[in-house]
Every structure is written in structure tokens, then in C-alpha cells.
Amino acid sequence: MDIIVIEKDKHNDKLSQNLAHSEFKCKCSYGDCTRTLILDATLRSFELTRKAYKKPIMVTSGFRCQKHNKDIGGKDFSHHKVGAAIDLTLYGPFLKEELDLLDNYARLYFDIVLRYDSFIHCHNLDDSRLSTEEQ
Numbered sequence: 843m844d845i846i847v848i849e850k851d852k853h854n855d856k857l858s859q860n861l862a863h864s865e866f867k868c869k870c871s872y873g874d875c876t877r878t879l880i881l882d883a884t885l886r887s888f889e890l891t892r893k894a895y896k897k898p899i900m901v902t903s904g905f906r907c908q909k910h911n912k913d914i915g916g917k918d919f920s921h922h923k924v925g926a927a928i929d930l931t932l933y934g935p936f937l938k939e940e941l942d943l944l945d946n947y948a949r950l951y952f953d954i955v956l957r958y959d960s961f962i963h964c965h966n967l968d969d970s971r972l973s974t975e976e977q
Contacts (some may be wrong), residue, residue, distance in 0.1 A: 845882070847879055851876075865901040870913070875907040879925035884926050884966050889947045899944065921966075930964060952966055
């Protein structure tokens, strides 16, 4: 399992074909929050989910620095703090069934998927669920 480290000010850099750094980086304004962490398995799982879903997916939360995570009431041991978690939803008004479909695809590629009313939380524990071709 590799963790990718990106300088936070490189907001125009794409992390992958369908995920921009600006979507995944910490949303805080703390001066000492200068880096973004993302687990390579999380990046791959996102891309595989996006490819299967075949429509744009909105990232509501990706990496969170410790201070920001605390500010928003995140768990002390949140996977967001190490770049292993991503919260996803759909653009515009959408039907519950559309989020159900995204949820189903995400479960194929992420270790844990938690369903909420308007988004899904996805995270990886490691990259063992991804086949050799997907890695």
C-alpha cells in the first residue's frame, strides 16, 4: 500500500483521469496544512467505480488534515486523515436509485462503503481487493 503525497498548492494537477487534486485536497484554510495524502488503492478504487458508473461523481470530502477533521466532527481515527477515504455523491438533483447504483459499484472496489441519505463514504483498508490487472 502506497501513500501519494502532493503539495496542497498544486490545485490544478490531476490525480487521475477523473479526479482532480482540488476535489480531494483538504478544504481547510490552515496555513500549516500544506500537503494532501491519498492512498493509491483509494485512487484506483475511485477510478474503477467511476468507470463502472459511467457518469461524473462529485467528491464531497477527501483528505482532511487533523485540525479540519476535528473542526467538522470527524472521528479521531478517520480514514480521511490518511487519504484512505472519499465521500461521494451525484451532481444536481438525483433519484435515490441513482445513488443506490453508485453505492453498488463502489462496493465492488472499496473495502468499506457506508450509505447515508445524500452521499456514500468509501474507504480502503489495503489494496488486496483489487486484482492484479486493476492494480
